Amino acid sequence: MKAAKPAANADQRGDRELVYAARDGNMPAFDALFYRYRDGIFRLGLAITKDPSAAEEIVVDTFARAHRALARLEPDDSLRPWLYRVAVNLSYNRRPRKNVVLSSLDDAAGDTFANDEASPSLLAEQAELRRIILETVDALSPKHRLVVVLHYMNGLNLAEIAQVVDCPVGTVKSRLHYALRRLRTHLAAHPELGIEPSRPLLATGLRAVQPITAHLPVEDQ
Amino acid sequence: MRLFGRGCSFVERTTTAVAGGLSSWERSDVEKHASACAECADALRDAVAIDVALTRAFAPLRSRRTMLAPGRVRVALGPAPEERSSRWLRAPAVFARLAEVSVALGVVLFAVSTSVEAPSGAVAPQPHSVIREYFRSQPPTEDIDYFRWLRLQPAERAGAAVDLVRLPVGGRFDVEQVETVINPTSTPR
Numbered sequence: 001m002k003a004a005k006p007a008a009n010a011d012q013r014g015d016r017e018l019v020y021a022a023r024d025g026n027m028p029a030f031d032a033l034f035y036r037y038r039d040g041i042f043r044l045g046l047a048i049t050k051d052p053s054a055a056e057e058i059v060v061d062t063f064a065r066a067h068r069a070l071a072r073l074e075p076d077d078s079l080r081p082w083l084y085r086v087a088v089n090l091s092y093n094r095r096p097r098k099n100v101v102l103s104s105l106d107d108a109a110g111d112t113f114a115n116d117e118a119s120p121s122l123l124a125e126q127a128e129l130r131r132i133i134l135e136t137v138d139a140l141s142p143k144h145r146l147v148v149v150l151h152y153m154n155g156l157n158l159a160e161i162a163q164v165v166d167c168p169v170g171t172v173k174s175r176l177h178y179a180l181r182r183l184r185t186h187l188a189a190h191p192e193l194g195i196e197p198s199r200p201l202l203a204t205g206l207r208a209v210q211p212i213t214a215h216l217p218v219e220d221q
Numbered sequence: 222m223r224l225f226g227r228g229c230s231f232v233e234r235t236t237t238a239v240a241g242g243l244s245s246w247e248r249s250d251v252e253k254h255a256s257a258c259a260e261c262a263d264a265l266r267d268a269v270a271i272d273v274a275l276t277r278a279f280a281p282l283r284s285r286r287t288m289l290a291p292g293r294v295r296v297a298l299g300p301a302p303e304e305r306s307s308r309w310l311r312a313p314a315v316f317a318r319l320a321e322v323s324v325a326l327g328v329v330l331f332a333v334s335t336s337v338e339a340p341s342g343a344v345a346p347q348p349h350s351v352i353r354e355y356f357r358s359q360p361p362t363e364d365i366d367y368f369r370w371l372r373l374q375p376a377e378r379a380g381a382a383v384d385l386v387r388l389p390v391g392g393r394f395d396v397e398q399v400e401t402v403i404n405p406t407s408t409p410r
Contacts, residue, residue: 031291042287059289064297126277133278151240153279158242169242177236184267187274 015079023070030070034063037080040154041087047149048091058094062087081163084154088146088164129190136186144179147172229258235265239272 013021013032021029038059045055065086066073073082137148143165150156150164158176162169231254237243238251255261361367 027291027295030294034291034294038289039286042289043282043285046285047282056287056289056293059287060293060297063291063294067294067298129274130278130281133274137275137278148275149279152275153282155283158237158240173233173237173240173242176240177233180236180239180268180271183271183275187271 019070019073019079022067023073030063030067033066033079037083038063040080041083044084044087044149044154045091047153048088048146049094054091054094058087058090061090081156081160084150084156084160084164085166092142132190133183133187136183139186140179140182144175144182147175148179148183151176229260231255231258231261232264235261236268239265239268 013029015033015036018029018033022033041059041062042055045058046052049055049058062083066079066083073079137145140148146165147161150161151158156164158169158172162172165172231251234243234247234251235255238248243251251261251265255265360370
């Protein structure tokens, strides 16, 4: 009986072990790293370039660079920030191809949004809200948009984002705060999102304290 | 003191708390502060709302995948480098390369030396040779070469008879015909 092909994420070894194995010429170890991070890098490239074929080229170029840098690569805990940093640099250095109309983030989402249980009107409403939010994210400056994309799309925490963008964690916090404040200003016109318009500070200070209805999301530890 | 400082200094921490950048006790500290600060309470509520909206908006993008295979990376890397052989196994290749270089250098030097002409002034005058002069003074045996040679001979050597011959004008010679005297030494052998 023919052995089944191992799954993409079947290799349970950590990044450090896989890097050391790939350094010794073990190509399956390098393939395991590729399968582990290709989707995240693809999504990051897609969010920046908005071109799926360019995003795939970024994935290939990122791992080609990683393979060439295996000898001097010293992953402490995770290879992910290093790979994402290379991918971000490649994405921003890539010039948009001619005769290619870049789509927005919403178009880059493609047909993956599907929910058979929701009604068509609800789906249309959700799609419209998503379009508004992603267009607002698109309107941010590149460094603020990158922080938002890395956190909300790629799921990186603030420390990892700081490694990717090569700046202190405090700067990442500040950029994220600024980006969310800009989003709050732009999205306040849509009451269905539950975001109240910005209030004058003096009025804010004189207002009575309202009970907090929104609780912080609890992370799975 | 913050320049143009306005509002509560805890506001930025609300965003950090929502983004998961605080520890549990720091987060509870922010919550406790927000319960007493209206500005931070609003900021926290809005941050949570925006966080939820962004999470939902990016959900379809988070499910985007690619079917790229690692073979594409190998193609991009090019052929695998050859394994390093020992120094003694590489020695013949080094000598062969040296031989190639020396042959190529010789060909280039030969081509350069043959293509460059020596300056005319540098030609040394050949020494006088009686034998060469003798053969040079001998008329050629072929007719056309002989007449050409004869025409190029000095007048005193050719007997000065050539200039005396004129073409006839009006059916008769304008000068008296003289008998051509050929130098006996110039006759063909």
